[in-house]
Amino acid sequence: MNMHSLILRTAGHFLLPLLLLFSVFLLLRGHDEPGGGFIGGLVAAAAILLYLFSMDTESARKVLRVDPRDLLGAGMVLAVISAIPGVFRGQAFFTAQWWEFTAPIFGEMKLSTVLIFDIGVYLVVIGSVLTIMLNLAEAED
Amino acid sequence: MMMSVALPIIVPLLVGALSVMLWRSHFAQRALGVLGTGLMLAVSVWLLADTWEHGHVVMEMGSWPAPFGIVLVSDMLAAIMVVLTGIIGFATAIYSLSGIGKMSEKFGYYPLLHLLLAGVNGAFLTGDIFNLYVWFEVMLVASFALLILGGERAQMEGAIKYVTLNLLSSMIFLTAIGLTYGLTGTLNMADIADKLSTVEDTGLVTVIAMLYLVAFGVKAAAFPFFFWLPASYHTPKVAVSALFAALLTKVGVYALYRVFTLIFNQEVDYTHEILLWVAAATMLTGVLGAAAHYEFRRILSFHIISQIGYMIMGLALFTPLALVGGVFYIMHHIIVKANLFLISGITFVMKGTHELKLMGGIYRTHPMLGVLFLIPALSLAGLPPLSGFFAKFIIIRAGIEAEAYWVVAVALVVGLLTLYSMIKIWAEVFWKAQPEGVEGETLDVTSGPMIWMWVPVIMLALMTVAIGLYGEPIYQMALMSAEQLLDPSQYIEAVLGEARQ
Numbered sequence: 001m002n003m004h005s006l007i008l009r010t011a012g013h014f015l016l017p018l019l020l021l022f023s024v025f026l027l028l029r030g031h032d033e034p035g036g037g038f039i040g041g042l043v044a045a046a047a048i049l050l051y052l053f054s055m056d057t058e059s060a061r062k063v064l065r066v067d068p069r070d071l072l073g074a075g076m077v078l079a080v081i082s083a084i085p086g087v088f089r090g091q092a093f094f095t096a097q098w099w100e101f102t103a104p105i106f107g108e109m110k111l112s113t114v115l116i117f118d119i120g121v122y123l124v125v126i127g128s129v130l131t132i133m134l135n136l137a138e139a140e141d
Numbered sequence: 142m143m144m145s146v147a148l149p150i151i152v153p154l155l156v157g158a159l160s161v162m163l164w165r166s167h168f169a170q171r172a173l174g175v176l177g178t179g180l181m182l183a184v185s186v187w188l189l190a191d192t193w194e195h196g197h198v199v200m201e202m203g204s205w206p207a208p209f210g211i212v213l214v215s216d217m218l219a220a221i222m223v224v225l226t227g228i229i230g231f232a233t234a235i236y237s238l239s240g241i242g243k244m245s246e247k248f249g250y251y252p253l254l255h256l257l258l259a260g261v262n263g264a265f266l267t268g269d270i271f272n273l274y275v276w277f278e279v280m281l282v283a284s285f286a287l288l289i290l291g292g293e294r295a296q297m298e299g300a301i302k303y304v305t306l307n308l309l310s311s312m313i314f315l316t317a318i319g320l321t322y323g324l325t326g327t328l329n330m331a332d333i334a335d336k337l338s339t340v341e342d343t344g345l346v347t348v349i350a351m352l353y354l355v356a357f358g359v360k361a362a363a364f365p366f367f368f369w370l371p372a373s374y375h376t377p378k379v380a381v382s383a384l385f386a387a388l389l390t391k392v393g394v395y396a397l398y399r400v401f402t403l404i405f406n407q408e409v410d411y412t413h414e415i416l417l418w419v420a421a422a423t424m425l426t427g428v429l430g431a432a433a434h435y436e437f438r439r440i441l442s443f444h445i446i447s448q449i450g451y452m453i454m455g456l457a458l459f460t461p462l463a464l465v466g467g468v469f470y471i472m473h474h475i476i477v478k479a480n481l482f483l484i485s486g487i488t489f490v491m492k493g494t495h496e497l498k499l500m501g502g503i504y505r506t507h508p509m510l511g512v513l514f515l516i517p518a519l520s521l522a523g524l525p526p527l528s529g530f531f532a533k534f535i536i537i538r539a540g541i542e543a544e545a546y547w548v549v550a551v552a553l554v555v556g557l558l559t560l561y562s563m564i565k566i567w568a569e570v571f572w573k574a575q576p577e578g579v580e581g582e583t584l585d586v587t588s589g590p591m592i593w594m595w596v597p598v599i600m601l602a603l604m605t606v607a608i609g610l611y612g613e614p615i616y617q618m619a620l621m622s623a624e625q626l627l628d629p630s631q632y633i634e635a636v637l638g639e640a641r642q
Contacts, residue, residue: 073162080155086204093147094203 005054012054016063019047027122028115037118041125048126049133057137068130075123082116145191146198146215148184149223149262153177153230157255167243170251174234177255181262182227185220192220193618196625197635199268207268207636208329214268214636217622218468222265222395225475228604229387230258232597236483237380239593245290245378253290257283257384264392268636270318271328273396277314277360281307284389287381288373299373306369310359317352324349331636334404334629343407350405350412354397354419361393363453364422367446371430374445375438375495379486382438386445387479391471394452398467401456402626403633409459416457421551424450428558437485437495437570440562441478444521447555448474454552455536458543464623465616466535472615473528473608477517480601484514487594488570497569504571507587511571516602518567520609522560528608531616 023044030036052060061067086095099111156177163169191198198215201207215223233254241250260279267273281304288300322328324345325336340346359366370390374382397416405412427447431440452474455467485495487510492500504511520527523534533556540549587595608615625631 069164070162073158073160073164076158076161077155080151080158083151087144092200092202092204093144093151096203 009054012050016047016051019050020044023047023122027118030118031112031114037121038125040118041122042129044122045126045129045133048130052133052137057134060137061134064130068127068134070127071123072127072131075120075125075127077120079117079120079124082113082120085113143191143195143198143200145184145188146200146213146266147202149181149188149227150213150259150266152181152184153255153259153262156180157252157259160255161249161252164249164252167246170246171238174237174251174254175231178227178230178234178258181258182224182231185224185227185262188215189220189224189618191215192217193621197632199635208327208332211272212268212329212331212636213266214331214632215266216625216632216635217618218395218398218626219265221468221472221618221622222391223262225391225472226258226261226265226388228601229384229475229479230254232479232483232601233380233384236383236486236594236597239590241378241380248290249286250290253283253287254384257287257388261388261392265395268330269328270321270330270333270400273330274311274314274318277311277392280389280392281311284385287384288377290378290381293376296376299376302369303373306359306366310356310366313352313359314356317349317356320345320349320352329636330399330403331633335633335637337404337407346405347408347411350401350408351415353400353405354412354415357393357396357400358419359393360390361397361449361453362390362423362446363393363419363449364426364446367423367426367449370446371439371442374442375436379438379482379489383479383482383486386441386482387475390445390449391452391475394449394471397453398456398626402464403629406629413457413459416453417545417548420450420454420457421548422450423447423453424551424555428555428562431562432558432565435497435569437488437497437500437566438482439495440497440566441481441485444559444562445478447559448478448521450555451533451536451552454540454548458536458539458545459627460539460543461620461623461627462535462542463539464626465619466532466539468619468622469535469615470532472619473520473532473605476601476604476608477520477529480517480598480605481514481521483594483598483601484510484517487598490591490594497566499576500570501573502571502575505574511567513598513602514571515567516605518563519560520605522563523556524560526609528605528612531609531612 023040026035026043027037027040030040048060048064051063083094085097087093089097097113101109103109156173160170160173163173188198192215200213202211202213237250257280260276260283263276263279264273267276285300285304288303289296318328321333324340325333327333327336337346355366362370374385401412401416424447427443427445427450431443431447434440434443451470452467455463455470488500488503489495491503494500516527520529523529537549537552540552
């Protein structure tokens with residue numbers, strides 16, 4: 001899998017944090033504007049994949065720190081759990097719940113179950129894409 | 142707010158997600174498998190009780206009002222199907238304790254099992270035609286992955302046929318949804334039914350109905366779209382076969398029941414006449430295919446097809462009694478068919494083969510298993526006092542009352558041929574002596590982890606007997622579902638009641 005390219009390797013190292021940051025930006029931006037968990041997850045997975053191409057599978061797993069299957073599971077649990085809070089307020093499953101509060105620096109903030117769902121999707125996308133790609137890469141080695 | 146209608150979907154999804162998280166521990170996955178499906182069965186029974194009491198249970202997901210949001214609707218038919226899914230899911234999970242193997246567990250057997258069950262329940266409960274399509278895809282993804290667990294050549298071959306034909310069906314389904322949306326401007330099934338009753342161009346409506354017939358016909362393995370089923374169902378693990386045999390085609394049958402009672406009831410003379418021909422041809426081809434085969438699971442697969450014919454016949458006759466018979470038949474069939482597949486798994490462990498010619502003598506060594514096989518086998522063939530007798534009896538009586546004598550004749554002949562091929566299995570596998578020259582492996586199946594295989598088999602056999610002996614409550618449920626199906630205004634009122642005022 002190693003391409004032995006100095007340019008790719010250097011670029012990969014620099015782009016990885018930038019792309020990950022961008023993916024979080026996309027995730028949080030997604031509620032009212034283009035973006036969201038799915039596209040954010042794809043960007044994050046692409047960041048790790050770029051690292052994988054420039055290095056090898058072992059270091060890609062190392063930089064990820066957790067097993068992608070754990071991400072997949074955690075994401076699915078989060079996404080399903082986000083459906084539940086509405087029920088405790090006597091509403092239907094998946095009814096969005098909002099909490100507004102004022103934070104010292106950021107001003108007025110809104111948190112919602114929609115965000116939890118989106119984070120779940122984000123993790124599921126990273127987890128499933130990387131599970132597939134890492135397995136394929138290891139099968140090739 | 143009645144949350145019971147969403148729980149049969151939420152529970153398997155959540156358990157499946159937890160089971161992905163715990164992928165390192167075989168024990169945790171197995172425990173979650175049994176407990177999760179058990180919990181799913183419990184909430185399904187709760188839903189059935191709610192539906193029995195209220196007639197229809199409706200929930201607007203995310204509080205988006207119908208017909209704009211997605212609604213979950215449970216009427217009697219849907220609730221019955223969900224309970225059956227719970228029973229089969231539970232039985233399969235217990236069976237998997239001994240039958241599935243570490244390798245399959247490593248590749249995600251349990252999460253896929255839960256995902257499949259969520260997909261099946263979703264398809265039964267949704268009140269939105271596009272959402273139905275989504276659940277079909279969920280099922281397709283999960284079932285494809287389950288089908289190839291193990292990665293043998295035959296499995297791949299079967300899976301490719303399975304996926305190709307099912308994708309084709311999905312495309313036709315999607316086309317039909319597009320046309321429906323163009324005609325009515327809505328995707329909510331109750332709203333579609335409401336709007337279509339005022340459409341003047343009934344010709345176009347009938348065309349769309351036929352597209353749905355083809356799409357669901359493929360899923361239900363009805364004639365002439367059945368060939369993917371015998372090509373694939375004998376290849377995966379036995380527990381997976383049993384799950385597929387019991388549930389997947391029945392989702393297609395359920396979808397046919399749903400759209401051809403709720404939505405397309407304008408030109409019954411035309412559409413249901415076609416359904417009747419399809420039913421007769423499905424019954425015949427299935428049973429003839431079974432008669433020609435000598436592989437345990439292939440025979441059973443062909444019998445699924447022929448049984449689907451009876452269910453469609455109930456829908457096609459479109460009288461109250463016929464629908465009662467159809468629903469009763471679905472209930473009986475799901476339990477009996479799953480059991481037969483599970484038993485084929487036990488004989489496979491004993492003899493190491495599914496070929497009838499290479500087996501024999503099991504009745505001498507394990508008479509108990511012989512009896513356990515005879516209960517579902519004779520029930521499938523329709524011998525009293527087992528569940529299959531009453532199912533067939535109601536449908537055939539409905540056929541006579543509707544004066545559709547030729548299809549009654551077909552149904553009776555098919556019943557006889559079913560008996561023939563069940564006796565064939567009985568004689569080859571259980572009765573005759575172990576053929577000479579063939580080494581009969583006799584693995585011990587009555588001790589150790591293999592003991593788990595017997596639990597669901599005995600459980601399902603008892604249910605078969607119980608449905609036969611105490612059929613009255615089952616009949617009442619089928620009766621209530623038939624009344625609801627024949628009066629779609631109840632369904633429309635339950636879903637759109639508030640919106641229309």
